[in-house]
Amino acid sequence: MSLLGLVNIVLMVLLLLLLFYMQKKHVSFSKRVFAALGLGIAFGLILQLIYGADSVVLSESISWYNIVGNGYVKFLQMIVMPLVFISIVSAFTKMKLANNIGKISVLILGILVGTTAISALVGIGTTVAFDLEAFQIEAGEAEQARGEALDQRSADLQGKSFPDQILDLLPANPFLDFTGARSTSTIAVVIFAAFIGIAFLGVRRKDPENAEMFSKIIDAVYSIIMRVVTLILRLTPYGVLAIMTRVTATSDYGAIYKLGKFVVASYVALLIVFGIHLLLLSFAGLNPITYLKKVFPVLTFAFTSRTSAGTLPLNIKAQTKDLGVPEGIANFAGSFGLSIGQNGCAGVYPAMLAVMIAPTVGINPLNPTFILTVVAIVAISSFGVAGVGGGATFAAILVLSALDLPVALAGLLISVEPLIDMGRTALNVSGSMTAGVLTSKITKDLDTETYANPTQQLGA
Numbered sequence: 001m002s003l004l005g006l007v008n009i010v011l012m013v014l015l016l017l018l019l020f021y022m023q024k025k026h027v028s029f030s031k032r033v034f035a036a037l038g039l040g041i042a043f044g045l046i047l048q049l050i051y052g053a054d055s056v057v058l059s060e061s062i063s064w065y066n067i068v069g070n071g072y073v074k075f076l077q078m079i080v081m082p083l084v085f086i087s088i089v090s091a092f093t094k095m096k097l098a099n100n101i102g103k104i105s106v107l108i109l110g111i112l113v114g115t116t117a118i119s120a121l122v123g124i125g126t127t128v129a130f131d132l133e134a135f136q137i138e139a140g141e142a143e144q145a146r147g148e149a150l151d152q153r154s155a156d157l158q159g160k161s162f163p164d165q166i167l168d169l170l171p172a173n174p175f176l177d178f179t180g181a182r183s184t185s186t187i188a189v190v191i192f193a194a195f196i197g198i199a200f201l202g203v204r205r206k207d208p209e210n211a212e213m214f215s216k217i218i219d220a221v222y223s224i225i226m227r228v229v230t231l232i233l234r235l236t237p238y239g240v241l242a243i244m245t246r247v248t249a250t251s252d253y254g255a256i257y258k259l260g261k262f263v264v265a266s267y268v269a270l271l272i273v274f275g276i277h278l279l280l281l282s283f284a285g286l287n288p289i290t291y292l293k294k295v296f297p298v299l300t301f302a303f304t305s306r307t308s309a310g311t312l313p314l315n316i317k318a319q320t321k322d323l324g325v326p327e328g329i330a331n332f333a334g335s336f337g338l339s340i341g342q343n344g345c346a347g348v349y350p351a352m353l354a355v356m357i358a359p360t361v362g363i364n365p366l367n368p369t370f371i372l373t374v375v376a377i378v379a380i381s382s383f384g385v386a387g388v389g390g391g392a393t394f395a396a397i398l399v400l401s402a403l404d405l406p407v408a409l410a411g412l413l414i415s416v417e418p419l420i421d422m423g424r425t426a427l428n429v430s431g432s433m434t435a436g437v438l439t440s441k442i443t444k445d446l447d448t449e450t451y452a453n454p455t456q457q458l459g460a
Helices: 003-024 029-051 056-093 101-129 141-158 162-168 185-206 208-233 236-250 253-258 260-283 288-305 312-322 327-336 343-361 368-381 391-402 407-442 448-452
Strands: none
Touching (some): 029 056, 029 288, 056 185, 101 260, 208 312, 260 288, 288 312, 312 327, 327 407, 343 407
């Protein structure tokens, strides 16, 4: 290791110790996350300014920073599948939710898919307002290579009929899906857990004694899993610091500047949809500012990590501890939101691409029929989009293929894809939390005192 690399590592350790000192001084969790975000941005920019994004010293330093950043993400991913499974099953074992499971599921799915359709409209409107077209982007070697890869992936998907794609969602081997081996593993685990839950309801009617024993076992396992979640969440500020340092130190700011118009348009669309989330909460009689303050740490991690699945533990904990959502509803909203109705990745992004690419094949993107078709296809294809890196690409391929548009042109934004994906992921997570809060409010299960309480418990 070079001397400069060692100095960079020491500086990171000092910043981590600063966050630890703040924790010992009982600085609130959200303030520590915000501090980590700011420190990471500043430190990353300084590193790139000194060494350059492609320097060997920076690469060497980042590989050590990844022990903290990527290590934290791996811990979260470690708990995702167990949490999804036990969360869904425990939702059925809770008497009140079990008696209302159909209504709750319909409400959550309706909000997720409905807001995704709205997101598509926002994406279309923003693209038109900014006059974005694929013609405006110059394709280099990286873009052409990306386009070829997307074409190949599209060909693989088109080789499967729609019924085959539905079959891919089903858990033929739940133990395989627990490993996350397939892109549809998350929704497969949800389906398997739902079968277990429905079976429990049947057993409870015929054999209450065994059902009660099973319920206690599930409650005990759920308590242990959530304790593991709490232990991992305490590491959030450290993970955010390391991840944000890497992002800002290695970003290609030249490409971002060159495609600044597309980046700005994307974030305008994402912010508009986030504003719609806040409006929906306002219409439900809830203070949107309170929501914003309490979910900030969760959205910060989603933004930096770019993984909706990895954010699930924070998502559920924030809903239950800070927003007053019952555990069962929070579990459903968080788990369903991983694969269904992702507002950013499955809503805004593919709709923007469709409008940008349509003129290249002579289609008027302002044609009402085209707009309605895009919205309908986006809503339908939002089922089964994986909540991990690459989910937006998968959604874009589905939408563009269904519209018979050239998929390869989606590769034109590869240089700014990571930056845009950060905002998309944060919006996905906000969408699932909004669905949980609104569903709880509609069913009159929301603990409004907890929601209004200014004290956060997420990092407890």
